[in-house]
Amino acid sequence: MSGTFLGMPPFPVAARAALADTQLRHNLAHATGTIRAKRADVVAEVDNWEELRVAGAAIKDNALRSLDATLLRLEKSLQDNGVTVHWARDAAEACSIVAAVALSHGVDEVVKVKSMATQEIGLNEALAEHGVAAWETDLAELIVQLGDDLPSHILVPAIHRNRAEIREVFRDRMAGAGKAAPDGLSDEPADLAAAARAHLREKFLRAKVAVSGANFAVAETGTLVVVESEGNGRMCLTLPEVLVSVVGIEKVVPTWTDLDVFFQLLPRSSTGERMNPYTSTWSGVAPGDGPREMHVVLLDNGRTRVLADEVGRQTLRCIRCSACLNVCPVYERTGGHAYGSVYPGPIGAILNPLMKGVGDDAQTDSLPYASTLCGACFEVCPVRIDIPEVLVHLRSRVVDAHRPGPPSAEALAMRAAGWVFGRARRLGAVERAAGLLSRALRGRRSLRWLPWPGSLWTGARDLPVPPRRAFRRLRSERR
Amino acid sequence: MKVALMVTCVNDVLFPGTGAAVVRLLERLGVEVDFPGAQTCCAQPMVNTGYLDEAVPAVRAFVDAFAGYDAVVTPSGSCAGSVRHQHAIVARRSGDPGLAAAVARTSPRTHELTEFLVDVLGVEDVGAYFPHTVAYHPTCHSLRMLGVGDRPTRLLRAVRGLRLVDLPAADQCCGFGGTFALKNADTSIAMGADKARHVRSTGAEVLVAGDNSCLMHIGGVLSRQRAGTRVAHLAEVLASTEEQR
Numbered sequence: 001m002s003g004t005f006l007g008m009p010p011f012p013v014a015a016r017a018a019l020a021d022t023q024l025r026h027n028l029a030h031a032t033g034t035i036r037a038k039r040a041d042v043v044a045e046v047d048n049w050e051e052l053r054v055a056g057a058a059i060k061d062n063a064l065r066s067l068d069a070t071l072l073r074l075e076k077s078l079q080d081n082g083v084t085v086h087w088a089r090d091a092a093e094a095c096s097i098v099a100a101v102a103l104s105h106g107v108d109e110v111v112k113v114k115s116m117a118t119q120e121i122g123l124n125e126a127l128a129e130h131g132v133a134a135w136e137t138d139l140a141e142l143i144v145q146l147g148d149d150l151p152s153h154i155l156v157p158a159i160h161r162n163r164a165e166i167r168e169v170f171r172d173r174m175a176g177a178g179k180a181a182p183d184g185l186s187d188e189p190a191d192l193a194a195a196a197r198a199h200l201r202e203k204f205l206r207a208k209v210a211v212s213g214a215n216f217a218v219a220e221t222g223t224l225v226v227v228e229s230e231g232n233g234r235m236c237l238t239l240p241e242v243l244v245s246v247v248g249i250e251k252v253v254p255t256w257t258d259l260d261v262f263f264q265l266l267p268r269s270s271t272g273e274r275m276n277p278y279t280s281t282w283s284g285v286a287p288g289d290g291p292r293e294m295h296v297v298l299l300d301n302g303r304t305r306v307l308a309d310e311v312g313r314q315t316l317r318c319i320r321c322s323a324c325l326n327v328c329p330v331y332e333r334t335g336g337h338a339y340g341s342v343y344p345g346p347i348g349a350i351l352n353p354l355m356k357g358v359g360d361d362a363q364t365d366s367l368p369y370a371s372t373l374c375g376a377c378f379e380v381c382p383v384r385i386d387i388p389e390v391l392v393h394l395r396s397r398v399v400d401a402h403r404p405g406p407p408s409a410e411a412l413a414m415r416a417a418g419w420v421f422g423r424a425r426r427l428g429a430v431e432r433a434a435g436l437l438s439r440a441l442r443g444r445r446s447l448r449w450l451p452w453p454g455s456l457w458t459g460a461r462d463l464p465v466p467p468r469r470a471f472r473r474l475r476s477e478r479r
Numbered sequence: 480m481k482v483a484l485m486v487t488c489v490n491d492v493l494f495p496g497t498g499a500a501v502v503r504l505l506e507r508l509g510v511e512v513d514f515p516g517a518q519t520c521c522a523q524p525m526v527n528t529g530y531l532d533e534a535v536p537a538v539r540a541f542v543d544a545f546a547g548y549d550a551v552v553t554p555s556g557s558c559a560g561s562v563r564h565q566h567a568i569v570a571r572r573s574g575d576p577g578l579a580a581a582v583a584r585t586s587p588r589t590h591e592l593t594e595f596l597v598d599v600l601g602v603e604d605v606g607a608y609f610p611h612t613v614a615y616h617p618t619c620h621s622l623r624m625l626g627v628g629d630r631p632t633r634l635l636r637a638v639r640g641l642r643l644v645d646l647p648a649a650d651q652c653c654g655f656g657g658t659f660a661l662k663n664a665d666t667s668i669a670m671g672a673d674k675a676r677h678v679r680s681t682g683a684e685v686l687v688a689g690d691n692s693c694l695m696h697i698g699g700v701l702s703r704q705r706a707g708t709r710v711a712h713l714a715e716v717l718a719s720t721e722e723q724r
Contacts, residue, residue: 016665025669329652333669370663372656372670373527375623392565395529396572414530421488421520422536424544431492446702456661460668461699464493471486471495475514 005150008340010366015334024160028335031159035326038272039380046268055261057384060317063219063253064307070219070252071298077222081284083294090301094246095126097297098211101244102132107208110244113226113233114138115213116154116320117246117299119342123211134211135177135203137232139196146173152336152344154322155270160335163187170195178202200232210240210291214247215319216262217296220255223283224296227266227276237280243291248299250306250316262319265382270321302355311393312354317383318347324377324387330370339367346377350390358394359401368394409453424472431470438468483513483545485553485562485589487691488520494691500718501554501592504607507720508600512552517544522569523561528658531572538569542581550599551589554714556621556689559591564624591621592714593630593689603633608721610640614683615713616674616697618690619652631689631713638716646686647677655696671700679706686710 008014018024043049063070075085088094098118102110110127112118112134124134124145136145143158144151147169151157158166167187174181179199185191212233216225224245226233237243253259267276285294307313325331325345336344340363341352349367356364368391377387402408407415420426441447446462449455457463469477482505486498498514505512522537541562545551553559563586570579596602615635621627635643654660654670661667674697678686686701688694691712698710 012663012665015663019665019669329654329670330663330666333666333673368529369659370666372619372652372654372659372667374619374652374656376619376650376652379623392527392529392568395527396531397529399529399531410528411530414525414528414533417520418525418530418533418536421522421525422540424517424519424540427488427491427519434492446699448703453661456664457699459664460703461671461696462702463699464695466493467495469495471491471498472514472516474495474499476516 005340005342008363010362011338011340011370012366014338014340015370018334018338023162024335025333027160027162028332031156032326032332035156035272039269039323039326042268042272042274045274046264052261052265053382053384056265056319056382057314057317059253059258059261060250060383061314064250064313064316067249067252067307070254071249073254074217074219074222074252075298077219078284078296081222083222083284083296086295086297088297088299088301091121094121094297094299094301095123097295098123098244098246099127099130099132101242101295102127102209103130105209105242107132109133109135109203109207110209110211111135111137111203111207111236111240112141113210113212113236114141114228115211115246116342117213117248118211119151121246121299121301123246135207137200137203137236138228139193139230139232142196142200143169146170146177150337151342153325154320154343154345154347156322160337163189163192166192174199204232204235204239207236207240209242209244210236212236212243212245214245214251215266216259217247217252218254218256218259219252221283223256223281225259226280227263228278228280229271229276231278234278234280237282238290241291242293242295244295244297246297246299248301249303250318266319266321269323269380269382305357306351306354309354312350312390314385315347315350315354315390317385318351319383321382322347323380323382327376327380328371329374329376330372339370346371346387346391347385350387350394353394353398354390358398365398365401368398428470428472431466431472434466435468435470435473438466441465480510480549481513481547482510482550482552483515483548485518485521485545485551485558486514487553487555487558489692489695490554493695494712497554497691497712497714500712500714501552503723504605504714504718505552507718508596508602508605510600513548515544515548519544521558521561523558523565524657526561526565526569531569534569535573535578538566538573538582539578541566542578542585545585545589546581549588550595551585552592552595553589554592554689554712555691556591556618556625556627557692559589559594560620560624562586562589591625591627591689593621593627593634594625596634596717597630604637605634605717607638607717607719608640609638609716609719611684612642612644612682613685613687613716614644614646614678614681615649616646616653616678616686616688616693617649618688618693621689622650627689634713634717635687641716644681644683646681648673649677653693653697655693657692660696667696668700671696675700675704675706678708683708685716687713687716689713
């Protein structure tokens with residue numbers, strides 16, 4: 001039903017294609033600009049925002065520091081509340097657990113609350129192999145699923161689409177997946193939402209099994225939390241008889257009161273709202289209310305690898321708000337697909353290499369370089385993940401992973417630069433050579449063409465010609 | 480106070496006028512500036528591309544060149560940021576406690592030019608004259624890594640004859656990003672094109688910033704477009720007077 005990120009080229013290649021899509025560029029600039037401004041306005045209202053950020057980071061760091069104990073506490077609380085707890089080492093284990101639950105109830109479909117963890121493990125595709133259809137019920141996820149498309153944003157997965165494109169997807173594809181779009185569907189947001197509502201309601205009322213993720217899992221009380229904007233989550237969490245929740249192990253917080261900080265940080269950072277419209281919390285099976293059977297799948301899938309990385313472990317604080325995507329100047333221009341993962345943007349550029357490990361495939365190794373290190377992401381991160389610091393750290397891990405092999409042209413250039421910059425007289429010699437080159441160019445002030453690799457610069461930019469005398473030379477002549 | 484100029488490798492090779500402007504400006508303000516000839520590069524190109532071992536010699540050269548100075552002044556927010564935030568990482572990588580100790584001495588004494596003028600010298604009006612319409616681009620590392628805030632614009636507003644116009648989306652990165660400009664050239668250029676569009680929309684004659692590397696990128700795009708807008712380092716604006724322009 002949906003596409004796949006498998007086999008994506010490295011970021012620079014994927015970005016080149018995305019940059020050429022003028023409709024995408026326009027849609028993204030408009031959408032990210034709008035969310036960015038909304039976020040800035042509602043964050044500015046909070047006097048102690050910086051204190052909240054520090055507190056959010058500290059709560060997560062504390063939970064991560066004793067993750068083993070906190071998780072066991074969560075397991076115990078969940079079990080006491082009548083929930084079946086599963087542990088999944090990787091995507092394949094997690095998918096087979098969910099499939100087994102669905103098959104044990106003899107269903108051929110499940111409804112889904114929007115969830116990054118289930119996207120990450122490719123759950124929909126895995127369930128399809130077992131003959132189980134997984135229906136996305138979040139509006140944007142529905143657009144992506146119906147359009148046989150890929151998500152391009154953590155929070156707004158169809159951000160790359162405008163309303164005219166969405167209307168076409170609904171008109172052409174809804175009938176094939178259930179209730180058709182009404183005749184004469186316009187591209188007015190209210191009409192599009194009404195069509196989605198009618199289409200989804202049929203599925204909510206029919207489905208016996210629901211699959212969710214969780215924004216937070218409270219160890220103390222065995223409570224899972226989903227925050228959402230559309231009410232589709234509330235439907236999925238309350239109507240079906242069986243609920244399976246796939247939860248990354250970093251989602252655990254020790255106590256109920258810890259949520260106070262995140263309920264302030266998350267909505268302002270993600271949707272630019274003071275509070276989110278729907279906050280659902282559930283602490284196991286309740287007699288006469290909601291699902292009769294509950295499962296929680298605690299997912300590692302590379303998270304313990306992230307935890308083992310001293311610089312990178314701060315990434316596990318991430319609450320998937322996507323503020324970093326909305327302010328990222330690279331993301332704004334390339335969109336999310338170029339990152340080749342359900343986690344795009346600055347957070348994806350660190351999370352993917354940290355979870356998968358570097359040195360094995362060129363696509364993953366390209367991600368830490370998909371940034372100018374401008375620092376806008378760190379500035380807005382509600383849990384103070386120093387993304388530029390982690391990016392630079394991961395670049396060194398990529399380089400180190402390739403040190404044993406034959407050196408690339410880049411590695412040779414860097415070795416040469418390291419040698420030149422080791423002694424001022426070596427740099428002085430290079431400068432004299434540049435001065436000779438300048439003399440040969442007889443007064444030209446800029447270059448418009450250079451052979452590769454200089455062409456990477458001069459393809460669209462002029463390059464200043466070095467002056468005949470470097471500053472060092474001018475100083476020594478003055479003495 | 481013994482003050483040293485860290486000119487940066489980019490300025491040394493490509494923009495010696497900026498180094499000369501810093502010297503002229505500081506001498507006019509009564510500060511004697513040394514140029515330690517042993518200096519090379521802050522090591523940022525290697526560090527930010529992931530080559531930490533290759534960065535060690537440059538960091539050694541830096542601490543050797545600037546040992547014994549009370550203050551190191553540099554006309555680059557990015558290089559000052561590299562010294563203050565990354566030299567310790569390189570020293571740790573070298574495994575040499577002597578280098579780490581030397582870095583701990585030199586890094587905190589390194590100031591970006593506007594920090595030095597406003598915080599150390601306590602001046603905002605440097606007595607400059609620059610009769611042009613100017614837009615200011617706050618470079619990312621000055622803005623977010625160092626947090627220079629409005630120091631550059633306070634200095635610019637005190638320049639006689641200068642008309643400062645607002646640059647739309649000023650705080651957005653220009654797309655230079657060091658080796659990003661080559662490794663992700665297409666994205667870099669897309670960002671640079673948008674920055675150039677904003678610069679042109681202001682009608683400014685001169686785009687001013689505190690980093691010549693970013694200006695080389697934005698200026699390169701403007702020059703290719705034959706836009707008729709030039710770029711200038713902040714130091715050159717602050718150094719210019721009625722007598723010496």
